[in-house]
Amino acid sequence: MSLEDPDKSATSVEVDALAASEFSLAEGLVYLNHAAVAPWPQRTAHAVAAFARENADVGARHYPRWLQKEQELRSQAAKLLNASGEDIAFIKNTSEGLSIVAYGFPWRSGDNVVVPRDEFPSNRIVWQSLAARGVETREVDLSGAQDPEAVLVAGMDRRTRLLAVSSVQFATGLRMDLARLGEMCRARDVAFCVDAIQGLGALPHDVTAMNIDFLAADAHKWLLGPEGIALFYCRPEWRDQLAMYEFGWHMVEDISDFERRDWVPAKSARRFEPGSPNMIGIHALSASLSLLTQIGMQIIERRVLERSQHLFDRLDALPLIELITPTARGRYGGIVTFRAPQVDAGALFAALQARDVVCAQRAGGIRFSPHFYTPLSALDEAVDRTRDAIRAVQAKTATR
Numbered sequence: 043m044s045l046e047d048p049d050k051s052a053t054s055v056e057v058d059a060l061a062a063s064e065f066s067l068a069e070g071l072v073y074l075n076h077a078a079v080a081p082w083p084q085r086t087a088h089a090v091a092a093f094a095r096e097n098a099d100v101g102a103r104h105y106p107r108w109l110q111k112e113q114e115l116r117s118q119a120a121k122l123l124n125a126s127g128e129d130i131a132f133i134k135n136t137s138e139g140l141s142i143v144a145y146g147f148p149w150r151s152g153d154n155v156v157v158p159r160d161e162f163p164s165n166r167i168v169w170q171s172l173a174a175r176g177v178e179t180r181e182v183d184l185s186g187a188q189d190p191e192a193v194l195v196a197g198m199d200r201r202t203r204l205l206a207v208s209s210v211q212f213a214t215g216l217r218m219d220l221a222r223l224g225e226m227c228r229a230r231d232v233a234f235c236v237d238a239i240q241g242l243g244a245l246p247h248d249v250t251a252m253n254i255d256f257l258a259a260d261a262h263k264w265l266l267g268p269e270g271i272a273l274f275y276c277r278p279e280w281r282d283q284l285a286m287y288e289f290g291w292h293m294v295e296d297i298s299d300f301e302r303r304d305w306v307p308a309k310s311a312r313r314f315e316p317g318s319p320n321m322i323g324i325h326a327l328s329a330s331l332s333l334l335t336q337i338g339m340q341i342i343e344r345r346v347l348e349r350s351q352h353l354f355d356r357l358d359a360l361p362l363i364e365l366i367t368p369t370a371r372g373r374y375g376g377i378v379t380f381r382a383p384q385v386d387a388g389a390l391f392a393a394l395q396a397r398d399v400v401c402a403q404r405a406g407g408i409r410f411s412p413h414f415y416t417p418l419s420a421l422d423e424a425v426d427r428t429r430d431a432i433r434a435v436q437a438k439t440a441t442r
């Protein structure tokens with residue numbers, strides 16, 4: 043049963059109850075690091091424990107059941123992205139997905155790819171590595187841009203073949219308007235590649251409506267799954283145009299006949315899965331996605347944004363704090379980054395760690411990233427501990 047319901051108040055109560063039953067973080071810990079690695083829901087922990095038990099007891103005796111779970115996950119991922127299961131591959135991580143695109147894409151020498159300047163290294167290095175093939179990487183500075191989509195498009199020229207962008211920037215938390223970018227790319231015949239790891243699971247990603255050609259996202263952040271399994275979407279029109287560079291028994295059309303000498307790549311996106319699947323990751327991610335789809339992405343997005351707004355309001359009220367994340371509607375997702383300019387960021391980060399606030403040091407400041415289930419009281423607690431941490435760092439500096 044989906045909890046998605048237009049009646050907001052009734053739904054909030056139900057979601058709060060479900061969240062409380064699914065997340066049982068250690069007492070005193072304030073976990074604001076979903077943009078790094080997320081804690082697992084109970085159902086995911088149980089799925090992994092059950093899979094481990096089964097392996098210990100009977101090995102792969104029930105492998106056909108595992109294959110059913112793999113199919114189930116493909117359907118869940120397809121629903122999440124508004125794609126077909128045929129368009130989705132399970133790969134190792136986001137970086138691998140970006141590499142499949144970069145090294146399969148039909149480049150011609152002199153082409154270029156446009157990326158925002160402050161992308162996570164995985165969404166920069168792979169494009170820069172194409173320089174040897176005559177492909178230029180154009181890094182576009184989005185800092186302070188009022189209209190980042192227009193700035194990215196202004197960085198294109200007639201040799202631009204692909205735009206690679208994160209849904210949400212990992213450090214500043216800037217959220218891109220993917221639907222608008224998709225439209226702009228389509229109008230210019232530029233392929234649109236989305237690194238969705240900082241958005242998928244927190245915000246809706248409709249690859250069809252957003253005209254996304256390629257998308258990759260690992261499970262361990264907003265999808266609430268484990269590291270080492272990622273979703274890769276490839277628009278069907280592109281499938282045959284991407285050259286392949288990983289081969290094995292699992293990526294051929296006829297997967298069951300090991301005697302057969304001739305082979306062709308699978309028609310579906312399974313062609314990007316060369317060997318044995320990550321079955322434990324599949325069991326885990328399927329459980330995590332079942333929670334997200336049970337609640338529904340509209341509700342999750344609303345709650346994620348509510349939490350960011352709550353942090354904006356509370357942090358803004360603290361003296362000495364400057365928000366780095368843009369606060370305009372539509373410009374942020376689940377990441378809230380701030381700095382205390384008069385305090386050393388490293389010292390503040392250490393003081394927060396010491397106070398059991400799990401967060402990250404990014405963009406010269408501190409990054410908080412709660413998820414839909416994080417209680418608002420935990421955010422208030424984090425802000426209180428931040429105020430204490432700032433005072434403690436200042437006191438230490440003054441006595442030096």
Ligand SMILES: Cc1ncc(COP(=O)(O)O)c(C=O)c1O
Pocket residue numbers: 077078134135136137138162164165208211212237239240259260272
């Ligand atoms: C925007 C972005 N892309 C890619 C990655 C790396 O993802 P993976 O380890 O799945 O390759 C991260 C990790 O923090 C990230 O924030």
